[in-house]
Amino acid sequence: MGVVGGVGFAGLLLAVVLVSGRPSPAAQGLAALSITVLVIHAVLAYGLVEAGIFFGLCVTVTFALENLGVATGFPFGHYAFLVAPDLPYVGAIPIIVGPLYFGIGYPSWVMACLILGRTGMRPNDRFSLFALPIAAAFATVQWDVVMDPPNATLWRAWVWYRGGGFFGVPLSNFLGWFLTTWTFFQLIALALFARPAKARSSRPRTFWLLPILLYLAAGFSQIAPWLTDGGGRVTDPGGGVWSAADLRETAVIVMLFTMLPTATLALLRLFDVPDAGTAARRAPNEFA
Numbered sequence: 599m600g601v602v603g604g605v606g607f608a609g610l611l612l613a614v615v616l617v618s619g620r621p622s623p624a625a626q627g628l629a630a631l632s633i634t635v636l637v638i639h640a641v642l643a644y645g646l647v648e649a650g651i652f653f654g655l656c657v658t659v660t661f662a663l664e665n666l667g668v669a670t671g672f673p674f675g676h677y678a679f680l681v682a683p684d685l686p687y688v689g690a691i692p693i694i695v696g697p698l699y700f701g702i703g704y705p706s707w708v709m710a711c712l713i714l715g716r717t718g719m720r721p722n723d724r725f726s727l728f729a730l731p732i733a734a735a736f737a738t739v740q741w742d743v744v745m746d747p748p749n750a751t752l753w754r755a756w757v758w759y760r761g762g763g764f765f766g767v768p769l770s771n772f773l774g775w776f777l778t779t780w781t782f783f784q785l786i787a788l789a790l791f792a793r794p795a796k797a798r799s800s801r802p803r804t805f806w807l808l809p810i811l812l813y814l815a816a817g818f819s820q821i822a823p824w825l826t827d828g829g830g831r832v833t834d835p836g837g838g839v840w841s842a843a844d845l846r847e848t849a850v851i852v853m854l855f856t857m858l859p860t861a862t863l864a865l866l867r868l869f870d871v872p873d874a875g876t877a878a879r880r881a882p883n884e885f886a
Contacts, residue, residue, distance in 0.1 A: 674774030
């Protein structure tokens with residue numbers, strides 16, 4: 599990455615942590631920049647074709663199921679987006695939503711591969727063909743559990759017309775997120791499994807830090823609003839009344855004990871140093 603790139607990336611992480619916890623044009627710009635960085639990372643990791651398959655399946659499934667959700671209530675529940683009315687829409691969904699799924703889904707895939715020991719970053723047997731999508735989907739939904747109540751109930755970036763038990767967000771939303779992300783991860787896994795793994799130059803461990811740190815920064819962005827924003831009560835569209843301070847604190851608690859442990863496990867696997875005998879048996883496409 600180099601010194602300049604490292605400093606720039608550190609600046610991006612800091613900006614995400616400090617700014618992205620509240621919907622704003624600056625937060626949208628940081629999201630677009632982070633997604634661009636992750637797309638470039640995916641191209642370097644997988645090559646242009648496989649990165650395109652990953653991104654294409656992710657956004658196609660996302661827009662299909664999100665539009666189905668707005669139209670019918672399945673699989674997420676009854677909701678509508680209010681954020682970014684000036685942006686182009688794909689059906690009833692702001693165009694940024696599909697790339698946002700990639701922006702959190704790609705790091706989740708990388709972490710799932712690390713945690714399950716698939717350091718080639720792809721399924722290499724029947725177990726991982728089905729295990730990786732499940733693990734990656736859970737990691738992605740963890741982020742939604744953290745950020746959905748603040749963005750929906752406090753900021754009204756989208757609204758749940760009937761409210762819900764988790765600070766105005768229904769259980770169906772998280773089940774819908776799991777179904778959506780599992781679907782595109784399973785399709786991605788099948789696509790990668792069907793393609794021969796090409797020999798690529800070894801990537802240093804630090805290369806794989808980038809998506810994990812962006813995942814963590816997205817979670818840590820909830821800390822600044824918790825520390826600085828006021829209290830009071832907020833009413834969701836379904837009539838539920840919630841403490842704003844409790845909502846913000848809960849977002850931080852959930853982040854600390856879902857997203858952070860998942861990222862920590864991935865980091866521990868990433869920097870695990872095997873003994874010499876194990877290192878000698880490593881496959882050529884594993885870490886340097």
